[in-house]
Amino acid sequence: MQRLASGPLGAVTSRARADFVGELTAMLPPEGVVTRPEALEGFQRDQTHVLGAGKPLAAALPRTAAEVSAALVLASKYRIPVVPRGAGSGLAGGANAVDGCLTLSMLRMDRIVEISTDDLVAVVQPGVMNATLAAEVAGQGLLYAPDPSSLEISSIGGNLATNAGGLRCVKYGVTRESTLGLEVVLADGTILRTGRRTVKGVAGFDLVGLFVGSEGTLGVITEATLRLRPAPPPAGTLLASFAGLADAAEAVAGMRGVSASVIELMDQTTIRAVEDWQRLGLDTSSAAILIVRSDGADFGRVELDVVELACQSSRATGILRSTDALESEGLMGARRAAFPALERLGITLLEDVAVPRGRIVELVAAVERIADEHQVQIGTFGHVGDGNLHPTLIIPRGDEAARGRALEAADAILAITLSLGGTISGEHGIGALKRERLADELGPEGIRVSWAIKNALDPLGIMNPGKVLPS
Amino acid sequence: MQRLASGPLGAVTSRARADFVGELTAMLPPEGVVTRPEALEGFQRDQTHVLGAGKPLAAALPRTAAEVSAALVLASKYRIPVVPRGAGSGLAGGANAVDGCLTLSMLRMDRIVEISTDDLVAVVQPGVMNATLAAEVAGQGLLYAPDPSSLEISSIGGNLATNAGGLRCVKYGVTRESTLGLEVVLADGTILRTGRRTVKGVAGFDLVGLFVGSEGTLGVITEATLRLRPAPPPAGTLLASFAGLADAAEAVAGMRGVSASVIELMDQTTIRAVEDWQRLGLDTSSAAILIVRSDGADFGRVELDVVELACQSSRATGILRSTDALESEGLMGARRAAFPALERLGITLLEDVAVPRGRIVELVAAVERIADEHQVQIGTFGHVGDGNLHPTLIIPRGDEAARGRALEAADAILAITLSLGGTISGEHGIGALKRERLADELGPEGIRVSWAIKNALDPLGIMNPGKVLPS
Numbered sequence: 031m032q033r034l035a036s037g038p039l040g041a042v043t044s045r046a047r048a049d050f051v052g053e054l055t056a057m058l059p060p061e062g063v064v065t066r067p068e069a070l071e072g073f074q075r076d077q078t079h080v081l082g083a084g085k086p087l088a089a090a091l092p093r094t095a096a097e098v099s100a101a102l103v104l105a106s107k108y109r110i111p112v113v114p115r116g117a118g119s120g121l122a123g124g125a126n127a128v129d130g131c132l133t134l135s136m137l138r139m140d141r142i143v144e145i146s147t148d149d150l151v152a153v154v155q156p157g158v159m160n161a162t163l164a165a166e167v168a169g170q171g172l173l174y175a176p177d178p179s180s181l182e183i184s185s186i187g188g189n190l191a192t193n194a195g196g197l198r199c200v201k202y203g204v205t206r207e208s209t210l211g212l213e214v215v216l217a218d219g220t221i222l223r224t225g226r227r228t229v230k231g232v233a234g235f236d237l238v239g240l241f242v243g244s245e246g247t248l249g250v251i252t253e254a255t256l257r258l259r260p261a262p263p264p265a266g267t268l269l270a271s272f273a274g275l276a277d278a279a280e281a282v283a284g285m286r287g288v289s290a291s292v293i294e295l296m297d298q299t300t301i302r303a304v305e306d307w308q309r310l311g312l313d314t315s316s317a318a319i320l321i322v323r324s325d326g327a328d329f330g331r332v333e334l335d336v337v338e339l340a341c342q343s344s345r346a347t348g349i350l351r352s353t354d355a356l357e358s359e360g361l362m363g364a365r366r367a368a369f370p371a372l373e374r375l376g377i378t379l380l381e382d383v384a385v386p387r388g389r390i391v392e393l394v395a396a397v398e399r400i401a402d403e404h405q406v407q408i409g410t411f412g413h414v415g416d417g418n419l420h421p422t423l424i425i426p427r428g429d430e431a432a433r434g435r436a437l438e439a440a441d442a443i444l445a446i447t448l449s450l451g452g453t454i455s456g457e458h459g460i461g462a463l464k465r466e467r468l469a470d471e472l473g474p475e476g477i478r479v480s481w482a483i484k485n486a487l488d489p490l491g492i493m494n495p496g497k498v499l500p501s
Numbered sequence: 502m503q504r505l506a507s508g509p510l511g512a513v514t515s516r517a518r519a520d521f522v523g524e525l526t527a528m529l530p531p532e533g534v535v536t537r538p539e540a541l542e543g544f545q546r547d548q549t550h551v552l553g554a555g556k557p558l559a560a561a562l563p564r565t566a567a568e569v570s571a572a573l574v575l576a577s578k579y580r581i582p583v584v585p586r587g588a589g590s591g592l593a594g595g596a597n598a599v600d601g602c603l604t605l606s607m608l609r610m611d612r613i614v615e616i617s618t619d620d621l622v623a624v625v626q627p628g629v630m631n632a633t634l635a636a637e638v639a640g641q642g643l644l645y646a647p648d649p650s651s652l653e654i655s656s657i658g659g660n661l662a663t664n665a666g667g668l669r670c671v672k673y674g675v676t677r678e679s680t681l682g683l684e685v686v687l688a689d690g691t692i693l694r695t696g697r698r699t700v701k702g703v704a705g706f707d708l709v710g711l712f713v714g715s716e717g718t719l720g721v722i723t724e725a726t727l728r729l730r731p732a733p734p735p736a737g738t739l740l741a742s743f744a745g746l747a748d749a750a751e752a753v754a755g756m757r758g759v760s761a762s763v764i765e766l767m768d769q770t771t772i773r774a775v776e777d778w779q780r781l782g783l784d785t786s787s788a789a790i791l792i793v794r795s796d797g798a799d800f801g802r803v804e805l806d807v808v809e810l811a812c813q814s815s816r817a818t819g820i821l822r823s824t825d826a827l828e829s830e831g832l833m834g835a836r837r838a839a840f841p842a843l844e845r846l847g848i849t850l851l852e853d854v855a856v857p858r859g860r861i862v863e864l865v866a867a868v869e870r871i872a873d874e875h876q877v878q879i880g881t882f883g884h885v886g887d888g889n890l891h892p893t894l895i896i897p898r899g900d901e902a903a904r905g906r907a908l909e910a911a912d913a914i915l916a917i918t919l920s921l922g923g924t925i926s927g928e929h930g931i932g933a934l935k936r937e938r939l940a941d942e943l944g945p946e947g948i949r950v951s952w953a954i955k956n957a958l959d960p961l962g963i964m965n966p967g968k969v970l971p972s
Contacts, residue, residue, distance in 0.1 A: 148859025149922075150757070193703045204701060206710075207678065222946045228855040229887045230675060231924035232664045232714045233931055233942050234969065235951050239677075239710030243703045260758040286621070287731040332798045384699040388619025416700045451620075453702035460704055471704050475693045479958065480706050486957035487950065498705065 042109050047130060050108040051088050054132070057100055062138075064089040073133040076120035078463055079377045080425075080437065084129035086113070091138045095213060095221050095252040098134065102250070102492075103219035105132055111495045112217075114246035116156065116188025119180045121380050122461030124192065124245045128496050134250060136187045142166055143253065150258045151210060151227055156187025156251050163256075172258040175202035178457070179369060190251050193243030195457030197365070200415035201291040201325075202259070204457065206242045211255035214241050216248075217488040227255055240483070245459050246494040248487045265291060266329035267358040270341040271316040271348040275398075278318035279391040282414050284340030285322065286387075288333045292323035293415025294365045297394070300409040300422075301364075303371035310364055313348060320414070321365045329353035368411040369422065375407065377425040377433075379440055383447040384418035384456030396446040397421045404439035406432070418456035444470070460498045468500055513580050518601060521579040522559050525603070528571055533609075535560040544604040547591035549934055550848045551896075551908065555600035557584070562609045566684060566692050566723040569605065573721070573963075574690035576603055582966045583688075585717035587627065587659025590651045592851050593932030595663065595716045599967050605721060607658045613637055614724065621729045622681060622698055627658025627722050634727075643729040646673035649928070650840060661722050664714030666928030668836075671886035672762040672796075673730070675928065677713045682726035685712050687719075688959040698726055711954070716930050717965040719958045736762055737800035738829040741812040742787040742819040746869075749789035750862040753885050755811030756793065757858075759804045763794035764886025765836045768865070771880040771893075772835075774842035781835055784819060791885070792836050800824035839882040840893065846878065848896040848904075850911055854918040855889040855927030867917040868892045875910035877903070889927035915941070931969045939971055 055063050064070055065088045075083040087110065092098045105112045111131040118125055127133055140157035147170055154163055160174075160181040167174050177196035178184055184194070190212075195204045202208070211225030225231075225238035241248055272278040278295060285293070296304070296319045305312045312319065322337045324330020334351060341349055352358045372378055385393045394410060397419075401408040412419040421443055423436040444454045444467055454464055454471050469477050480499055485491075526534050535541055536559045546554040558581065563569045576583045582602040589596055598604055611628035618641055625634055631645075631652040638645050648667035649655055655665070661683075666675045673679070682696030696702075696709035712719055743749040749766060756764070767775070767790045776783045783790065793808045795801020805822060812820055823829045843849055856864045865881060868890075872879040883890035892914055894907040915925045915938055925935055925942050940948050951970055956962075 146857075146859065148754075149857035151857065193707075195701055199701070203674070203678070206707070207674070216950070220946050220949075222950055223944065224947055224950075226924050227857045227922045228889070228924050228927070229858070230666055230670070230855050230884075230889050230927040232928055233924050233926045233935075234939055234947065235715055235719075235954060236664075236677070236707075236710045236713065237947070237950060239707045240954075242707065244706055248706075283619075327797070327803045384701050386617075386620035386622065386698045387700070388617065413701075418699070418701050451698045453697050453699050453704050455704045456699070456701040457703055464704075468705055473694065475691050476695055476705065476708070478691075479687070479693055479695075479708060482957040483706060483711075483954060486953040 042130060046108045047087055050104060050110050053104055054088060054090060054101065057104070058090060058097060062091050062093065062097070073115065073135060074127045076118045076123060076125045078121055078123040080379050081123040081126060081462055083126040084131065086127040086133040087130045089133040089135055091135045093138055095215055098215045098250050098252055099219040099221050101132065101134060102215055102217060105492050106218055106490055109490060109492065112492050113494050114250045116185035116191065117159065117183055119184040120188060120192065120459065120461060121382070122459045122463040124459050124461030124497055126462055137185065139252060145170060147172065149227060152256045152258055154186055154254055154256060156185060156190065156254065158186045160184050160186060160189055167258055168261060171261050173261045174256060174258055175208050176205045179366065186254060187251055190242050190254055191245050192457065192459040195413065195418065197292045197294060197413065200293050200413060201289055206239060208257045209238055209242050209254060210257050212238050212241055212251055213253035214249040214251050217490060217493050225255065229257065245461060245498050247484060247498050248493060262325035263327055264329055264355060265323040265325040265358065266331060266334045266351065266353040267361045268322045268334050268337055268349065268351045269361045269364070270320045270346040271313050272318045273316065273345065273347050275318045275394045276391050277344045278320050279394065281320060281341045281344035281346065282390065284343060285337045288324065288336050289326065290322050290333060290337065290415065291325045292321065294321045295411060295414035295419070296365060296368055297410040299407060300368050300372060300411045303375060303409055304364055304367045307371045307374060308367050312364060316347060319364065321361060372409045372422045372424060375424045376427055379423040379425065379436055381421040381423065381440055381443050382455050382458040383443060383452055384416065385447060385450045385452035387417045389450040389452065390414060390417055392450055393419065393447065397443060400439050400442045404435045404442065406436050406439045462497055465498055465500050468498070513601060517579045518558055521575060521581050524575055525559060525561060525572065528575070529561060529568060533562050533564065533568070544586065544606060545598045547589045547594060547596045549592055549594040551850050552594040552597060552933055554597035555602065557598040557604040558601045560604040560606055562606045564609055566686055569686045569721050569723055570690040570692055572603065572605060573686055573688060576963050577689055577961055580961060580963065583963050584965050585721045587656035587662065588630065588654055590655040591659060591663065591930065591932060592853070593930045593934040595930050595932035595968055597933055608656065610723060616641060618643065620698060623727045623729055625657055625725055625727060627656060627661065627725070629657045631655050631657060631660055638729055639732060642732050644732045645727060645729055646679050647676045650837065657725060658722055661713050661725055662716050663928065663930040666884065666889065668763045668765060668884065671764050671884060672760055677710060679728045680709055680713050680725060681728050683709050683712055683722055684724035685720040685722050688961060688964050696726065700728065716932060716969050718955060718969050719964060733796035734798055735800060735826060736794040736796040736829065737802060737805045737822065737824040738832045739793045739805050739808055739820065739822045740832045740835070741791045741817040742784050743789045744787065744816065744818050746789045746865045747862050748815045749791050750865065752791060752812045752815035752817065753861065755814060756808045759795065759807050760797065761793050761804060761808065761886065762796045763792065765792045766882060766885035766890070767836060767839055768881040770878060771839050771843060771882045774846060774880055775835055775838045778842045778845060779838050783835055787818060790835065792832060843880045843893045843895060846895045847898055850894040850896065850907055852892040852894065852911055852914055853926050853929040854914060854923055855887065856918060856921045856923035858888045860921040860923065861885060861888055863921055864890065864918065868914060871910050871913045875906045875913065877907050877910045933968055936969055936971050
């Protein structure tokens, strides 16, 4: 179980690179290969503003699993690193290029192959955007549950690569829980079909679970069989304001018996950023807002009664509640505006930590303390029902000192999260951003076992080198 | 990616075996090692009546992960095959001994380490019985969701090894969905802690998912952090009778919009076996019974209204419905009696196939046809809401010809299941029973990748050889 695969680039000669590009160009149709340096800039990075990125040697835009396989056979032959790429909306640098790589953009594999209302499954290619699939199945009275906030700009392939979460996963689970089967192309070009079309199944190891969330380091997903659900009844929505963050956290604990479909938190920094931008009439003197939805029968009236009581008992200073679809969306709008509102304040570093449910108050208090100590503005919002929060560090543009303080503060947030029994990534992934922190969470044994699996599936180490696993 | 690990026994000399037993005996306390042949008989097999089993060289009953680790280091040194064992209630021979093995009984590691009502997790050792944990958390107003029918006689370790399902998993998911973190001892003695205590988390590969359901072929689970839920409200229960199996299947399709907590089917053979035994007053002229529960608010009244309507529209011949706890349990009792009732008729071979939801009618019809063609009595019952059924083949005691016909019929059921896009095991596992059928479902690539992972984690091939992966 050694770390064999640490990035193969050193061994690649410029002659080999030229031969690789020549063969790739001969193999794929003209629109399937990009080699012009200016055009390659669009394939260089994702949305992680604080990270650098390398320069790709070429980008391929395959149309079929067979083309992906052929490209990987060629990359194996010439030891060219391969960086798979969805829509580039990632927040951990998972799709960032390394110098001399082949970037494999999956966006042209964008077909919804099948939606089965009988079997409650969708079969989709990785380049389908989450919102496109969601709308398509909604039109048939069905629900694709995973709803990352990025759903308009993120692809199913990227969602699978990071095991994306979202607002609704407090009730319906993350992307993994909606993934039944996969087609994956391995580093050596093998096309593997794994998993199933049934809800349950225990025939052999859970390879689907292994590939989901592996961020392109074990193979390239070329098709997925996804679980659908009947569309739930229309949801009711409640927005509650609190004078203290601890009050809001107490309210969340009090609504634990409710199977709410959304339980989201916004802190004062976030509330003010949203209000400054959108003028929604939020009470900017509040320390925190909770937004809770229930899609139980009858607009979740019974469930929202319990939620309202929990908020009242926890000294909510204001409660709005609606079952009207438009009003309900209006209340959700405040939460949806959170990250773009914070982005208006400067360069953002969006953290993605999760703690056990009982440690939320401690996490939130620690983030406030870290913001003070490091003199960094931090807006915190996120999926408080799951213990998964996004403290968002604001770096004024051009302020290098502030950038350094923010990076230190982010590290401090990861450290405190681990000390609370939490994880350094709830739903965004490790990518290039946090790989040197991964051992802090997994321990040496976890890293060793992960490398053993990586080496077994990608012995040449060409798949997304420099991501997830530390060198 | 070759099949390195195909069973190391051939290379073990009788001298090595004696040295192994000597060192093991010296290492563990007297009550922790069993070597007397008569006493070892109790460690030979599980509940799979149609399978043979080998003779263990010794059994160890460790108390700690450190003892498990030491035993595995010793087994690695002498290349002794290791068969981990829970409560021996398995139905695929996963815990059956191979000749000359060390059987590792986990039943003395039976502590509930922690139940946290704040974090909604339980930390347990593998020897805790499912029903013990369920009762313990129920006493604190919480729910451990996975409820295999074997819950009184199966251990959490065995449930994890097979990724056990159960009646409630139609609403709450299988064991995997309730497993957050694991401590696992690997073949070389490494003690790995993997996963987390948070609901969400994407830091590194999903090793928890890989070990859950791997049936002791990748390591020995010594502790698990399990997800708990608030106890749901009391359930209402409905029992509906149908004159035709297709009617019952149509009713199931009609209740798809309902988040029922149980949707179970029994066919006529099963109904009659239960009624002959228990005299519950079931209508033995019915072709099928459905038992449906809802634990939504107010005894799931709204949900059960929809269920009742679906049954009526599908020509149910009788409907009973209750919100009284005792009556409700009475209705469930018919389903709980299904397997023991069928066991009274002869030796049973309990199948465990699952098909996509839309293919249930075809599966049930095919099983009836196969019963006729092979002249085998088959009682079918199971988790119809998940597409997971247990056609149970009855072999009259001492009838060798019938045994042969039953094994052929079982093969035919697996074949038709695969042709319907299903899986050969929904929740019981592959074990020794179905390993030579696994390639039919996984394909050569799936088998090759599985062996690559197996060899990476267990290079000497000592962990539960002859199980799951075909030779």
